[in-house]
Amino acid sequence: MQSIVVKEEIEIPSGVEVKIDGKKITVNGKKGQIERDFSFAKEIEISLDANKVILMSTFLNRKEKALIYSVKRHILNMIEGVTKGYRYSLKIISTHFPMSVKVVGDEVQITNLIGEKDIRRVKIYPGVKVTVKGEDITVEGIDLEKVSHVAANIETQSKIRGFDKRVFSDGIFLYKKEVLS
Structure with a gap:
């Protein structure tokens, strides 16, 4: 069964700067900088709103829905990496x-x-x-x-x-x- 709208939000902690250029995400923190290209996730729209990264897509089947959660986990790992290691x-x-x-x-x-x-x-x-x-x-x-x-x-x-x-x-x-x- 398809999901109509899937919207995931990732809170950006203080001291971390996130830049989004199309599907390329750059995360800067006190430990360094990590850059990652998510161009393989064509169905997902990635945007930045104040201190949140928003992942959104519509009419997803099971595999596409799993992909949105994988991208979310990758971004969370990037944020944790630049703050802690x-x-x-x-x-x-x-x-x-x-x-x-x-x-x-x-x-x-x-x-x-x-x-x-x-x-x-x-x-x-x-x-x-x-x-x-x-x-x-x-x-x-x-x-x-x-x-x-x-x-x-x-x-x-x-x-x-x-x-x-x-x-x-x-x-x-x-x-x-x-x-x-």
């Missing part, structure tokens, strides 16, 4: 061979994973900070998508295939996601 924590587990993880330039290098001589590399996106201290890796930034993508790529690159998981539990595993204050 995000941190993902990962743990290095090596039971057989001493694995080495280091940040070199704009990439994370994983060496000696189960005795492999190859270096596994993960690209770090601009605006994301990765630190390695002992067995802990922290991934921080203001853009939730970039932070989560880098953390997921680190976890995926350290995945071992073709070994018994009960014996070889080596790898890098995500154990905590948090919003900074």
